[in-house]
Amino acid sequence: MKIIDGGITAAKGFQASACEAGIKYSGRTDMALIFSETPCESAGTYTSNIVKAAPVIWDRNITDSEKKVHAVVINSGIANACTGKEGLTYCDKTAKACAKELNIPEDSVLVASTGVIGMPIPVDKIAYGLTLLAPGKNSSKENAAAAARAIMTTDTMPKEIAVEFTIGGKTARIGSMCKGSGMIHPNMCTMLSFITTDANISKELLLEALREDVKDTYNMVSVDGDTSTNDSCIILANGEAGNEKITEKGEDYETFAKALRLVNETQAKRMAGDGEGATALFEVVVEGADTKETAVTVAKSVVSSSLVKTAIAGHDANWGRIFCAMGYSGAQFDPEIAELRFESKAGSILIAKNGAGVDFDEEIATKILSEPEVSAIINLHQGEAKATVWGCDLTHEYISINADYRS
């Protein structure tokens, strides 16, 4: 398995494009298209928020059916959430306009939106954008990076990756682009994540692989505790790699799942590290838990704590806040035997043992916490279960971004 270039278009038969449709932003691209002439099997996982944006409802209807997918139309700037009954009408009009431009069935078009909640989608601008996005105009193999950029909102960098691997003697690829920076929390984030693969795999296994993977990757990310209305993670598989179709679990499925994990874990960590205003990726590992559930609960509580996050921003080994967040997580464990260490490229340092602080060197701790990627490693000493979650520090910049994001 190796990492290759090409992002969302690395897999055979996938094209992408981006354009400036002027939906809300000016002077930047704000629409992207993913297209496969070969019809794709699709699978999706979506937000658990009961306030669901219209595109989430639209896409779920399609990916949960037997329908084949050809295209995904994405816009940034406006989320098409809390738009009342009109919301689905915007999706319908978008799909119709796309179907016409690309000469594909209307119900083979997925849509995704990210941005401000509660504003109507200017469908005329979307339709205009689609005339620019159609294949033969600017859609091509080379536009993956442009597409990854067009779907950004407060992200500071585009996020794309692709891997190549062999299944059944054939070379296959998985590519991905995603965005996500604010409203990021376990149970899918806003977070739009698109994954394409030319592997030949059944719809059932595609969905199972995605679901299993999202649990340990995207759903382990928290930037600010807000679970968005628009979170979507969608995978398309067009089978162009020509491998014998994966229809049951076995070596090929495992290889595919491993490649998918590499793609999604990389993207999940990038989202966390690019959290709004973040200066550091903050990883929390809980080991020695009695159950996986305990490990996840404790880890998420620590990574989500505003007080822990501000301490990380200040490179301050204020470990009491970590114990405090562990304690109010709701998980049951014995704080009197818990252990904590900080780790980064600059080293590893034991901070607390048996529920109380040890005599550690503050200067070394600060040095370790000053790296762009830092980890808190907690050992509960109660069992074998483990979980890893990713978040980021909480900084002035987060406030600046969000105190007037809409204006």
Place this chain on the structure above:
Amino acid sequence: MKIIDGGITAAKGFQASACEAGIKYSGRTDMALIFSETPCESAGTYTSNIVKAAPVIWDRNITDSEKKVHAVVINSGIANACTGKEGLTYCDKTAKACAKELNIPEDSVLVASTGVIGMPIPVDKIAYGLTLLAPGKNSSKENAAAAARAIMTTDTMPKEIAVEFTIGGKTARIGSMCKGSGMIHPNMCTMLSFITTDANISKELLLEALREDVKDTYNMVSVDGDTSTNDSCIILANGEAGNEKITEKGEDYETFAKALRLVNETQAKRMAGDGEGATALFEVVVEGADTKETAVTVAKSVVSSSLVKTAIAGHDANWGRIFCAMGYSGAQFDPEIAELRFESKAGSILIAKNGAGVDFDEEIATKILSEPEVSAIINLHQGEAKATVWGCDLTHEYISINADYRS
């Protein structure tokens, strides 16, 4: 019922004092004493965090027993949490020193600490402080304000209040001082709250009144979602008002409960409004819920959302974030019929109806949201249940306070 001066010493027979013991801060007071020569019935509610500071364990042992209480010793600067087995030894030494100075039984002394987690308590400084606090030195009726100031950490103002009311033909009083600004979240905060009353009331009813009241007052406050290791709300009743002892529910009990509500609700709102870095008290009211639980869940989710809190800081009517936070709260309701309005002294404005935005005047909304006390009023239109919670906005100052609080 009327509001009177005197704070924690307004009730007959209670004295207070404050001193500079040099525990961690310098140039400010950091210890306080509450004292009643007449032995008091006591009741307490404490943090739900499983990592409990030693004073919480110490106090619960006493307030849950039949023992009578004479004094509470409070220090700020160091929390005496995550201090291992030594933690309770510090409490014991503090109680012993206090008992000796005041000539009272050791097990009639409650202790409370607030500040940095994980540091040892300098017991010698506490003992020195106690020599300054003893009655006849600077403990008196007039030191209530000084005591309220000495227990502050990142609070920007002392919080005291007292009320006077009549029960059984006698005049009685309830006074309170509390502190709390960071680590504030439902289920008791750090938050230390002390209440004194001269009402004559049985221990059982004192506890019941406190428990019932805390549910709707202190437990409805959230500043940053962190539930502290030290949260304590303690009430002492010395019976000096001379009313016939309240031993069952009835008119007298109701009067007492009403007075307690006024005291605690006022203090809870002050804590929220004085949240770390806050520029506004943010009240969220959920009406029309099917159950109280739904109302509380939805309201707490909104008041705790970082994205909502930053929008309030920016006086930005970014209502989509409110719907988003309602949606991921975990409560079940129909977002398509929900309604939202903003209110403050500057007016009231309808923002969203039937799950979608209405055409509101942004300038008026901004004006309403620029007041120091703003409310979001949500109507779920599904029943009669209601809840009110209090929080604050999330500002640059919160980051500044917390990124290097420990240093």
